[in-house]
Amino acid sequence: MVVDALSEPNSYRNLCHEHSDGAPMPSAEALRDIVELVRSIIFPGYYGKSSINTATLKYHIGVGVERLYSLLTEQILAGLSFADYCDTAAYAAYNQQTVQTELNRMARDRAGRFIEQLPEIRRVLATDVVAAYNGDPAAKSFGEIISCYPIIKELTIYRMAHELWLLDVPLLPRMLTEMAHSETGIDIHPGATIGEYFTIDHGTGVVIGETCIIGRNVKLYQGVTLGAKSFPLDAEGNPIKGIPRHPVLEDDVIVYSNASILGRITIGRGATIGGNIWVTQDVPAGASITQKR
């Protein structure tokens, strides 16, 4: 019978996640709540259900930050337990009780440090709003950018996820950026480094790889890939993880739609890359390259 077949341990080896006590999987639903909370704190009045005015804004932010701390602690704990579960060796020396206590402490600590970064995240997102506004003649106001533009939805999530990445939180950064990928069609790896005043127009199909480094005031169009060209294999033929393999874009670079920039190359300050082309070598500062016709 099918239930027996599906319950046969060999059939679900590697596909099943057993939960240790009190350690559920990170929850996509909780992460969605977290994103909503961060949006309501960063852009008060644009997100969140309540009406806001300057007299009561502090109450709303106070409640939001408390709830964010609590939700985030829970999810970071789930992420840490998940990683712990996947990599039991790392904790082999400790007994379960000690591990649980230590993971709890780590989760609270990282949630607290994330929250301390919120003012800086807001400051940088404010520059991204300016970049999106300046880059689109169809934009009518900052308010329209904040409430409609996919790039702001994407960057709010990416900049959150990148902070969590820097805090060495497992799984959550990736789950967050995949949520943004699904919503906007823009796939930015949480490990990528991206400067201020960044924008992407339209965005669908953009890919930005894990080891990319992007300067200030860079603009991309839809369909652009900042990817790896190939990746070295180790002795057993498996890809070696963690090697810098994606491009560096210096300040003031523009890349037009559907261009693919591949490998650890550098696009120099102020360069312009035309649409639908394939770039696998360094481009000097100020250069402009386009598709041959």
Add this chain to the structure above:
Amino acid sequence: MVVDALSEPNSYRNLCHEHSDGAPMPSAEALRDIVELVRSIIFPGYYGKSSINTATLKYHIGVGVERLYSLLTEQILAGLSFADYCDTAAYAAYNQQTVQTELNRMARDRAGRFIEQLPEIRRVLATDVVAAYNGDPAAKSFGEIISCYPIIKELTIYRMAHELWLLDVPLLPRMLTEMAHSETGIDIHPGATIGEYFTIDHGTGVVIGETCIIGRNVKLYQGVTLGAKSFPLDAEGNPIKGIPRHPVLEDDVIVYSNASILGRITIGRGATIGGNIWVTQDVPAGASITQKR
């Protein structure tokens, strides 16, 4: 402390939307309900939870139209208040009471005029269903097109949003098309003008800019960009808003996947544009251009 930092007015300048009394932000959730209602009115029996038959169809449409009028009035009012808030100069001569009364009147008026357009919107969408059916050998029935095909989901929203755009409703048209963009990966600006019997196959990555003009019986494939080539800056270096800067596609044009057509150029009647190419100059009627290999 972080709550103080985040409540510091300088830190949220331009990022916060204070609500005047009784004037909330337009709500993404309400817009989703509005789209569902319009779908259930345009395509009775395909959308909406109730079962339908010819004897009771009029009751359903009667209830749907009443609810649509009420929801839409509310959202248009929110949009008008939002625009009012962003552009306080426009209403400087009036006192707040007068403004509120006037905005209410405008919202009811525009909602009413939108609803009068529903029969015409349905008529045009019926031609789009035919175009999608004829354009896809995999399609089995009109019913399958209406219930599954992303292009019909996209065009229902775009054609609604375009009417609201023509009625000068702020913010809502853009929020609507970004909802469709997120769902289908097709980004049509609500300002674009698109004729009957229009279709896009697969659709992901398509971009159609604000000032595009598209004739009858045009077909696009996934990844096509109808974009701006560049845009003139004003004296302060800001992009000048509202200039015609996107292509004109005459009747019966076909554009294959990932082609980019840029700038205020004209693709003549019956022309065919091949895939993965970059077009920045007029193409004569009946011509066929393809990628060089």
Add this chain to the structure above:
Amino acid sequence: MVVDALSEPNSYRNLCHEHSDGAPMPSAEALRDIVELVRSIIFPGYYGKSSINTATLKYHIGVGVERLYSLLTEQILAGLSFADYCDTAAYAAYNQQTVQTELNRMARDRAGRFIEQLPEIRRVLATDVVAAYNGDPAAKSFGEIISCYPIIKELTIYRMAHELWLLDVPLLPRMLTEMAHSETGIDIHPGATIGEYFTIDHGTGVVIGETCIIGRNVKLYQGVTLGAKSFPLDAEGNPIKGIPRHPVLEDDVIVYSNASILGRITIGRGATIGGNIWVTQDVPAGASITQKR
């Protein structure tokens, strides 16, 4: 008045779906529940709300399979009734009572046969997880692949939908793959045939047509099209349905981002297709072709 205009039968001809008694439209919401159930059965502990351990896993799978059978029977019945409604000729010889009884029997039978395929679907998806892990140096664990990667979300749905397609279930396979298309930007037709160890990196914009045949261990990148080049028309100028018109990819083929492979051509075993190019002719086994610059 607008309600009258919208209730005028001529205005909704072909756009309205009348429900026969007890035969609602297939429901997108129910299909979402079905996908969640299948995910929780295939990848226990990663999906589904409950916590799992080996002692209770069988109870969860038992309950899940029973609920899946019930939901699926209902949706298959809706799909069969829908097709019946669209194609009344097929059942003309029978009275309504007989038809309803027969459709019920067919729905239960097909739901049962689908469920018998679940162990095989899980076996093949396990190979896809391995392929995704091996293909991405940024991947940290199988668990990360299963819980985050869009390709696994896509393939779980595609492989379900393909089974339903093989069981000749109307409408549902297409509704399912369009749900996946909306979530991931990857558009795989449920009729396509795809071997084990298949993966797509990033994925946005990929299109795989109805009559594609893909071997084992094939890898695609974002923006790849496996499409039709053109399609023959019948005497009335309508496209002829069901003709093989999409490519065959043999084992071990790699296709880089934004390449378009069109028409019933064969890409030979182990061939590599470079990014952003347009392929309309056979490529021999082991060959490597790239964009001219």
Add this chain to the structure above:
Amino acid sequence: MVVDALSEPNSYRNLCHEHSDGAPMPSAEALRDIVELVRSIIFPGYYGKSSINTATLKYHIGVGVERLYSLLTEQILAGLSFADYCDTAAYAAYNQQTVQTELNRMARDRAGRFIEQLPEIRRVLATDVVAAYNGDPAAKSFGEIISCYPIIKELTIYRMAHELWLLDVPLLPRMLTEMAHSETGIDIHPGATIGEYFTIDHGTGVVIGETCIIGRNVKLYQGVTLGAKSFPLDAEGNPIKGIPRHPVLEDDVIVYSNASILGRITIGRGATIGGNIWVTQDVPAGASITQKR
């Protein structure tokens, strides 16, 4: 282990309801929806979420009646299947297929006949509203009675349930009146017969038994019992079902709080029964009896 003990058939004999295919239990949730629908049809504008005006009232009633028919058919079918399940002998001569078809026909028939009674139910409830208004000096308007008074909530449900009882629908009438009992503390058996212009003040603790017959213009206060005094047992010592055993109250009777009237006695026209007393014998018309002090 506890799961084994609880799954042991002897342990759940008589406590378990096995569902035959397609025949779920009647659903408390669905009955709540049905009550809400009936309230919105009987008292348009007071119940139901939509706003109403005379121009659109007919659309709302049309949609409400259609949905009511569909929900009610489903629940009546569940009730019939439940009774069938409890009393398998009754259908022993038929095969399962025939039974299912017949139950379906019966369910549709009874739902239709119930709906035909709605105008009469509304007419009688209108007299109850008048009685409640006249009986309470604290009442300010008919609107207040309709929207707040527990007796109207109770009687709307009782009068529905009584119609279903007369239509011989199993289980549902009793489930409905117990819902009302829980909400208002008034326990009226659906089999009781109650005339026009009936009211109960406050109501908590009132009990009206299955075979009561109540005339026009009767008023009760809280805590009144119209109960059985004792009931004859059959040869095996089980109570004999269905014997008239509750009081008859003729027109214009008033019963004050906490009085208990027990057995098949008659309280004559216009009699007044004082509070906190115990009545087990006929009371002549016009009499007034009170507690001895």
Add this chain to the structure above:
Amino acid sequence: MVVDALSEPNSYRNLCHEHSDGAPMPSAEALRDIVELVRSIIFPGYYGKSSINTATLKYHIGVGVERLYSLLTEQILAGLSFADYCDTAAYAAYNQQTVQTELNRMARDRAGRFIEQLPEIRRVLATDVVAAYNGDPAAKSFGEIISCYPIIKELTIYRMAHELWLLDVPLLPRMLTEMAHSETGIDIHPGATIGEYFTIDHGTGVVIGETCIIGRNVKLYQGVTLGAKSFPLDAEGNPIKGIPRHPVLEDDVIVYSNASILGRITIGRGATIGGNIWVTQDVPAGASITQKR
């Protein structure tokens, strides 16, 4: 047909509430939210979903008060519009625009004045908690009283409703106390006046009429009625509204279960009324009366 019969204006005369523009019925659901909000403000940490500590309590109360003001204004406006609708004469001199503006102003004003009473409501409820604790040997802690005891749920709603009654808000006070009646079986009219340190044990079946006056430190048991004995009719035979017709209970009175105290009589300070008796005459201070056996 039944839809026609039910849409016939004569059939719904007095039973239908037409909504004027922007003036829905008061909503039971919104009132439930309002009660939850008030509970979370009065008893922080016992009600409301968030966790609380002294550092963040002020944020929670700030957000709660703002939301309460907004919800309450909306519901008071609905109540005022409802009363206006029922009593059109009162506003005959004004045009619709003026009325709407004035009702808005009144709603905001009364919501604001209600909120100013919250500290006093909390102060009095704190005395009720003490009375419930002292009166029940089974009570273990104040926390148990606040989170479980029906009398505290009842009094929180009654004391809110009474404030709204004093502010002359139509309909809402009565809807609120009927919500409490349904939840606890205790029916306190919002017009009754009740002093500090009040408690009712168990409570089911208690009735306290509109013109009751209850002193400090009074205790009732379940089933007690403080009702009217009879009420004078006017010339047309209708009950005269608003006459004092319920008892006065002075300080320190105890009334045991199921006693009925009826009419405008006075139960003197410190008197004790035994269970199951019927009192229709003044009882002197300090007296103790019981049922004759």
Add this chain to the structure above:
Amino acid sequence: MVVDALSEPNSYRNLCHEHSDGAPMPSAEALRDIVELVRSIIFPGYYGKSSINTATLKYHIGVGVERLYSLLTEQILAGLSFADYCDTAAYAAYNQQTVQTELNRMARDRAGRFIEQLPEIRRVLATDVVAAYNGDPAAKSFGEIISCYPIIKELTIYRMAHELWLLDVPLLPRMLTEMAHSETGIDIHPGATIGEYFTIDHGTGVVIGETCIIGRNVKLYQGVTLGAKSFPLDAEGNPIKGIPRHPVLEDDVIVYSNASILGRITIGRGATIGGNIWVTQDVPAGASITQKR
């Protein structure tokens, strides 16, 4: 300002529950889920959303028991933390870390012991179903009793709550019985001891006190009080907690509606107590007492 007044610590002394880390209040919503789960385990097929048959019943019970264990552990922990918070002295010797670990262990232990009692709870409830059926000539089947009768809803909760009471779980038993009290109007204290084959007809207004002891085969009617007559005060004038002060009813006793039996008296085996009377002294076995008229 009101927010300041409400945030003033003196104003919420004793009314506020500060949550220690990870220790929320017991949740009424979670308790409702727990009751639903227990109902679906005790009466499979009557409660719970799924359809059931003998082949799959064990899966459902397995999943139900696992979920019950998890929910119950959480709520018991919340109850223990609450009691701990109220009575800090009890844990003064331990540090916070140790306390938390110990409370977790206690919660898991008690949840496990509760679950072991489920087969016995089911066995006793089966006798209560028989008693309700035999006691009501209007009852048509065991199925009707299980799905409609308030006494079974009440006793399922009371018998659960009593087990938790015996396991010394704080707060939860009382919250559970107050939920049942609100639903049925029957107020049974979780500390009462009640034998097999117990039933109450109609039930509204029944009160059964903390120290009652009720034998086998006892039947009560609506409005019966089994209460305390008075309670001794300690030196400070506070009621002394925990003294036996409620009646003992031996086997086979019947008590008719609205009778009040008060104090630690004994009603002997087989005695009958008439309605609306006040009993404060022992009643010998087999006696029958009624109201004097």
